Each structure stands twice: as structure tokens, then as C-alpha cells.
Amino acid sequence: MLGRLNHVALAVPDLGRAVARYRDTLGARVSDPLALPEHGVTVVFVELENTRIELLEPLGENSPIAAFLARTPRGGMHHVCYEVSDIRAARDRLVAQGARVLGDGEPTIGAHGKPVLFLHPSDLFGTLTELEEV
């Protein structure tokens, strides 16, 4: 069911400093910042050969990463995202096996314009896990 690793998301308190670190110190290819007010984040993509890292900074008052950064102010690993070909089939299989989908259980449109859902981290050993239909 799981396809490619679409991305790993890292929450950072200061995107400018993070960009400088990934671009200048680690020598990575880094995108321009992209504000996604409807998702409550500003994102920068660190483009690797086989996948990408998403650096997330809170945007606005109801950012979904605000609570995470309140707990871990220096930042940290926030979630992983796997690709699936049929997100509703994936959801049904997961729910049948006792995994919980966050929210009302219906896919929403994610930051890449594709259907996504998030699985409860307690059902995946503490790792917040996103599925994205591609």
C-alpha cells in the first residue's frame, strides 16, 4: 500500500535561519519560502535526489505546528508523508485494522493540492504519519 516517501517535515522556529543552515552549511538545494495561510505554515523545500525535506514555520494564529513548537521550541521532526494510490481504500484498510484517522476521517486537500489524511501518532509508535494520494 505504501508507495514513495513523499517528504519528511521538520518544524523550525525561524525559517530564515533554517534556510541558511541547510543551504549554506549543508550545501542543499533549497526552494524559496512558500506561504500557505490556509494550512497555517510557511514552507521551504529542501530538494534531495530521491525525496524532499519540508521545513515548516508557523504562519498565522492557528498554525497546526504551533503547539509542537511550544513544546519543543528549538524545533524537531514533525511528520513523515507516504504516497498511496487510493487514499480512501487506504483509509478503509487502516480503520478496519484499528488505526485512527485524525479529524472527521475524510481526506482533506493538503499543502500540495492533493488529498491527504493524518494517522494518529499513538497508533504508529509516536510518529505523526501523513498519507497523500498521488
Added chain:
Amino acid sequence: MLGRLNHVALAVPDLGRAVARYRDTLGARVSDPLALPEHGVTVVFVELENTRIELLEPLGENSPIAAFLARTPRGGMHHVCYEVSDIRAARDRLVAQGARVLGDGEPTIGAHGKPVLFLHPSDLFGTLTELEEV
């Protein structure tokens, strides 16, 4: 400087339960467990199309993930590993720009038999970051 994402490592308290979840619920291809006593972990590889997830369970008395699981007993995202072509050149560039290498600063032989080093998570916004020479 950064090449491919080699792996994402997730610490889990119970590898048997984690294998069942990733294989049976998420439908992923999962390796047999591999005990690495010299690294203090037992590892299972979740093979994705473009990279892999490493599920880590502590092994022995001085496991490098024991403290992490003591803080976060349900498990969680532990580190990311990027490939580099010349780990000493990477190290020198990092140190020159103020990033700290854990240990004595010299690469060690990692779980895949290749030279590795770890960067201090405080210098990468809370993300423990491994570099592996390939």
C-alpha cells in the same frame, strides 16, 4: 553536498508490534529483524520505492536510543540520514561553519558498514542528523 535521503529512523518500544503495524496495516515491505549488538539496536527496514524507514528497538544495556525511549515511551522520530560522497570534507565544511559533530569528530563505522557521523541536533533545529558516506 547532501545526496540522497538514506533513511529516516523511528525508535519503537516493541519491534514485533511495529512490524505488524507497518506490514499488515500499512501494507509495507518489511525486512526480518537484524540485531546489531555493536550499535545497541535491533533494526527492521521498511523498504519504500525511493528510500527506507528504519525501525529501531533498543538492544543491550547501553543502547543509544534508550534515553530517547525513556523520554518518549511510545516511540517517535529519532533521526534522518543523508548521503554524502566525502564524509571528511563534509565534516570539515560543517565544523568551519559552526556545526558540531557528536563524539570526537571522527567518522565511525555505522550500522550499514559505512563511515558515518552525527550532527548535534541543536545545530539543526532539533533534528538529529546523520551523514553517511556512500
